[in-house]
Amino acid sequence: MDDAVLEVVIQHQSELKKYCKCLLPKRKAFEVASDKYETMKLAKQQGIDSPETILPNNQNDLKEIANHLTYPVIIKPRKSSGSRGIRKVNTREELIESFSKIHLDFQSPMIQEFIPLGDRYDVCLIYNRNNEVKASFVQREVRHFPIEMGPSTVQESVEYQELIERSIQLLQPLKWVGIVEVEFMIDPRTNEPKLMEINPRFWNSLDLAVQSGVDFPHLFYKLSLEEQVTNIRDYKVGMKSRWLIPGDVLHFLYNKKRFEMNPPLLSGKKSLVIDDTFSMSDPMPGLVFILACVRFALSFQSLKLFIKR
Numbered sequence: 001m002d003d004a005v006l007e008v009v010i011q012h013q014s015e016l017k018k019y020c021k022c023l024l025p026k027r028k029a030f031e032v033a034s035d036k037y038e039t040m041k042l043a044k045q046q047g048i049d050s051p052e053t054i055l056p057n058n059q060n061d062l063k064e065i066a067n068h069l070t071y072p073v074i075i076k077p078r079k080s081s082g083s084r085g086i087r088k089v090n091t092r093e094e095l096i097e098s099f100s101k102i103h104l105d106f107q108s109p110m111i112q113e114f115i116p117l118g119d120r121y122d123v124c125l126i127y128n129r130n131n132e133v134k135a136s137f138v139q140r141e142v143r144h145f146p147i148e149m150g151p152s153t154v155q156e157s158v159e160y161q162e163l164i165e166r167s168i169q170l171l172q173p174l175k176w177v178g179i180v181e182v183e184f185m186i187d188p189r190t191n192e193p194k195l196m197e198i199n200p201r202f203w204n205s206l207d208l209a210v211q212s213g214v215d216f217p218h219l220f221y222k223l224s225l226e227e228q229v230t231n232i233r234d235y236k237v238g239m240k241s242r243w244l245i246p247g248d249v250l251h252f253l254y255n256k257k258r259f260e261m262n263p264p265l266l267s268g269k270k271s272l273v274i275d276d277t278f279s280m281s282d283p284m285p286g287l288v289f290i291l292a293c294v295r296f297a298l299s300f301q302s303l304k305l306f307i308k309r
Contacts, residue, residue, distance in 0.1 A: 001201065001202055002081070002201070003034065003079070003081050003201065006030075006200070006201050007030075007034070009022075009024065010024060010025075010027055010030045011027065013027075021224040021225055021226075022224065023128075023129070023177060023178040023179075023220055023223050023224040024177060024178050025174065025176055025177045025178055025180075025200060026175070026177070029174035029175065029176060029177075030200050032174060033171075033174065033176075033180065033198040033199075033200040034079060034198075034200050035078050035079060036076060036077070036078050036079070036110065036197050037053060037055050037078045037110045038078075039195070039197055039198050040053040040110075040112075040195075042170065042173065042174075043170060043195045045173070046169055046170050046172070046173070047169075048166055048169065048170050048195050049187075049192060049193065049194045049195065050194055050195040050196075051074075051112045051113040051114075051115055051194060051196075052112070052113040053110055053111070053112045053113070054110065054111045054112075055078075055108065055110045055111075056099075056110075056111065059100075062095075062096060062099055063096060065111065066092045066095050066096055067092065069092070069095070069111070071089070071090050071091060071092070071095075071114075072088050072089060072090045072114045073088075073089060073095065073111055073112065073113065073114050074086060074087070074088055074089075074111070074112040074113070074114050075087045075089060075095070075098055075099055075102055075109050075110075075111060075112075076109060076110055076111075076112050077102065077105075077106030077109045077110075078106070078107070078108060078109065078110060079106070080106055081199075083146065083149050083150045083151060085102050085105060085106045085109065086149055087102060088114060088149070095111070099111075115185060115187050115194060116187070116188050116189060117148060117149075117185075117188075118185050118186035118187055118188040119140060119141075119185070119186045120140070120141040120152070120183065120184070120185045120186075120196070121138060121139070121140050121141070121158070121160055121163055121183070121184045121185075121186075121193070122138065122139050122141065122152075122155070122181050122182070122183050122184075122203065122205075123136070123137075123138050123160070123163050123164055123166075123167040123181065123182040123183075123184070124136065124137040124138070124139070124179075124180075124181050124203065124209055124214075124216065125137075125164075125167060125168070125171075125176075125179075125180050125181075125182070126178065126179050126180075126216055126219050126220060126223065127171075127176045127177050127178060127180070128177070128223050128229070129177055129223070129226065131175045131176060131177065133168060133231075134219060134223065134229050134231055134232070135214050135216065135219055135229075135231065135232035135233075136164045136214075136232070136233060137157070137209045137212065137214040137216075137235055138157070138158050138159065138160040138163060138164065139155040139156060139157055139158065139205065139208055139209070140155065140156045140158045141154075141155055142154035142155060142156055142240065142263075143248070143251055143255075143261070144251065145247050145248070145250045145251040145254070146254075147251060147254055147255060151204065151247070152204075152205060152243070153242065153243045153247035153248040153250075153251050154240060154241070154242050154243070154248060154263065154273075155205045155208050155240065155241050156208075156238065156239065156240045157208060157209070157212040157235060157236060157237050157238065157239045157240075158237060158238075159237055162193075163182075163184055163193060166182075166184075166193070166195075167182040170182060170195065170198075171198075178200075178220070178223075179200075179201065179202055179216060179220060180198060180199070180200050180201075181198070181199040181201075181202075181203045182195070182197075182198050182199075183195070183196040183197050183198070183199065184196060202216070202217075204243065204276065205241050205243065205276060206276075207241055207274065207276045208239060208240070208241035208274070208276075209235070211236075211239055211241065211274050212235040212236040212237075212239045213232075213234070213235040213236050214232050214235050219232070238272055239272050239274070240263060240267075240271070240272055240273040240274070241273070241274050241275070241276050242263075242267070242273055242274070242275050242276065243276050243277070244265075244275055244276075244277070244278065245277070245289070245290070245293060246293065248265060249265070252265045277289050
């Protein structure tokens with residue numbers, strides 16, 4: 001369910017298949033999808049709009065590249081999640097200094113064109129063993145923490161067939177199997193979507209798709225067992241999900257326009273807002289999550305890692 005564990009599973013899937021059913025992409029496909037630089041190369045090959053991306057070979061190469069860039073630019077790790085390690089820099093000097101620091105934690109980061117912040121969309125797909133899409137779902141990211149470039153804390157189910165088609169086109173050479181999420185952002189300068197990254201795993205706001213009518217975990221189970229599955233393309237539009245603790249609470253605390261948030265922090269089912277974790281009909285996940293948060297909060301280092309990305 002997270003990047004580090006999934007990477008181990010992918011590496012050892014031939015051994016795991018002796019003991020259980022797996023619905024996993026081939027290792028080479030996974031390596032492209034989990035590497036943000038390889039993803040950008042794939043996008044160019046497939047004619048999918050994406051930010052201009054450069055991978056410096058060494059420090060001297062970085063200094064030469066830095067002389068010819070239009071600032072601001074983004075420094076981004078090739079492998080990370082939750083927006084960790086991403087930095088916006090405004091000058092050549094800031095680029096060289098920040099790049100060296102990020103390189104200590106994330107090997108060989110890349111430099112990317114800065115796209116002014118626009119609406120962000122996630123295309124969620126599941127493929128069978130024959131590389132056929134069996135279900136699709138699109139959500140719009142409503143708000144985030146950290147506010148500008150963090151993971152989403154509220155999402156809304158939407159229709160966006162064009163992005164589904166672009167995602168399928170992007171993944172075609174990989175002959176994908178299993179679950180995947182493809183992220184796009186609308187470039188406000190052109191009003192066109194640009195590819196941001198591929199997440200070759202389940203995503204944090206998975207429950208929104210389930211509540212909207214696309215039960216990806218159940219489909220994953222059935223397709224793993226090679227059972228017949230009816231293609232799912234329709235779902236409820238306008239449903240919203242919320243990652244309340246700590247994500248949306250932190251967004252509220254850091255947002256200077258906190259009382260203008262739409263939906264408000266404490267919206268409920270009457271506003272078609274559901275919670276990713278907490279449910280009166282199934283309280284145990286919420287209880288365990290609160291206990292985990294308490295333990296997490298007692299560690300200053302862990303808290304710092306979450307807030308400062």
